[in-house]
Amino acid sequence: MQKEITNKIEESAEVIGDAITKSSVWEKIVEFLEFKIIDFTYGTGDEVHNVFFRVKYLLLIAVVFIVTTYLLRWIKRLVTRKMPPEDKAKFNTVFSFSRWIIYIIVMLIVFDSVGVNVTAIFAASAALLIGIGLALQTLFQDIISGVFILVDQSVHVGDIIELEGKVGRVEEIKLRTTRAVTIDNKVLIIPNHLYLTNSLYNWTQNGVTTRESVSVGVAYGSDVQLVKKLLIQAASTHPDVLSEPEPTVVFMDFGDSSLNFKIVFTINDSFKAQFPKSDIRFEIDRLFRENNVTIPFPQRDIHIISKTGIKADSGINER
Secondary structure, eight states, X not given: OHHHHHHHHHHHHHHHHHHHHHSHHHHHHHHHHTOEEEEEEEOOGGGOEEEEEEHHHHHHHHHHHHHHHHHHHHHHHHHHTTOOHHHHHHHHHHHHHHHHHHHHHHHHHHHHHTTOOHHHHHHHTHHHHHHHHHHTHHHHHHHHHHHHHHHHTOSXXXXXXXXXXXXXXXXXXXXXXXXXXXTTXXXXXXXXXXXXXSOEEETTTTOSOEEXXXXXXXXXXXXXXXXXXXXXXHHHTSTTBOSSSOOEEEEEEEOSSSEEEEEEEEESOGGGTHHHHHHHHHHHHHHHHHTTOOOOOOOEEEEEEXXXXXXXXXXXXXX
């Protein structure tokens, strides 16, 4: 009895299948799926290539694209499930770049599997691809540099960096650009490829404290021990200067017009270093005036020797 029922079901399925196959609706569906969206031929003789693309291929690509998207999302959740927030952010940035590479590879595999001549497509659009490649050369440099930054961790969010004379605090590292804010609260957008082609100064990679300095010159004949004492006093009394390590005075050189000194001190916020350095300069000027220490300026004596019948000559002596 059961066998008879099974045979009847199979016969009914065959009848329905034949009806669907022979129906005009099915024929229209098949005709629509077989419709060629792209169909052109290039080349001559033995080098003739036919490039075509049907509707069913487009639907297949859409299905594969959707499946690949959900599969990548599942892999992303699986990998980042137990990652710390900082590592998760870095992985997401690199993953967003790798995802597009995976999409391209999957699409090429699908094209090849459905019979589309991928080589012919590339050959037909070789000139266009070369033009696009040249136009996007800098973009790819930025993206690759962004991956390197995230992998080797040479720059982190919150670091104070100096690049091409511009100083800023890093606020965000993206795949193509790095966003930093300057001391003037201006947003600085740095293309990532500049990290590979220029010298980068990371002020805070070794810690938040940095050594700063202020240079000053005093007149010859000044009491150098008094100058040293006043410079240390000017720096050590500033609230932003750390007591450890203590400020240090360096006798730089015997200059043309002055004895050159430098006071070296440590602060814990190098991003705003210009403000304590300015305050220290004000204090140095005040202390020098109170203690009769002179800050000289370049002076020159000009001697003109003139003789009768001889062209005037001049000599310049600096002091």
